[in-house]
Amino acid sequence: MDGTATASSVEQGLDRLAARHVNDGLMGTRWASGYSDGEWVQVELAAPAKVAAVTLAWENACATEYKIQTSADGTDWTTVSTQRPDACGNDVVRLTADEAVRYVRMQGVQRKTTWGYSIYEMGVYGSPVS
Numbered sequence: 001m002d003g004t005a006t007a008s009s010v011e012q013g014l015d016r017l018a019a020r021h022v023n024d025g026l027m028g029t030r031w032a033s034g035y036s037d038g039e040w041v042q043v044e045l046a047a048p049a050k051v052a053a054v055t056l057a058w059e060n061a062c063a064t065e066y067k068i069q070t071s072a073d074g075t076d077w078t079t080v081s082t083q084r085p086d087a088c089g090n091d092v093v094r095l096t097a098d099e100a101v102r103y104v105r106m107q108g109v110q111r112k113t114t115w116g117y118s119i120y121e122m123g124v125y126g127s128p129v130s
Contacts, residue, residue, distance in 0.1 A: 033116035
């Protein structure tokens with residue numbers, strides 16, 4: 001689904017690692033965060049939607065624990081899934097799409113490395129609602 005990505009931080013403020021790269025459709029670009037556990041990246045969807053799945057294509061700087069959170073307004077967040085992947089790679093997080101939301105966030109809990117989090121692509125899949 002189309003949307004605008006923002007993040008809590010960008011590694012060393014580098015434009016080539018900016019949040020907009022997390023959903024640009026290019027596996028050769030990526031978002032990378034600052035070097036702390038609580039960093040996040042989110043997508044504001046172009047229209048409210050019932051989200052059925054989120055995909056994350058991690059670089060080697062991945063999470064040992066993270067949450068997928070949703071929000072209707074970008075202020076009040078609901079944790080819809082907590083993930084503890086065994087390794088870096090591609091994650092598919094299936095959700096129960098009960099309510100329409102406008103924002104979807106990967107909220108980091110714990111990093112796997114001393115680097116920040118790094119994601120090539122974050123995909124949001126579901127059904128827009130009017």
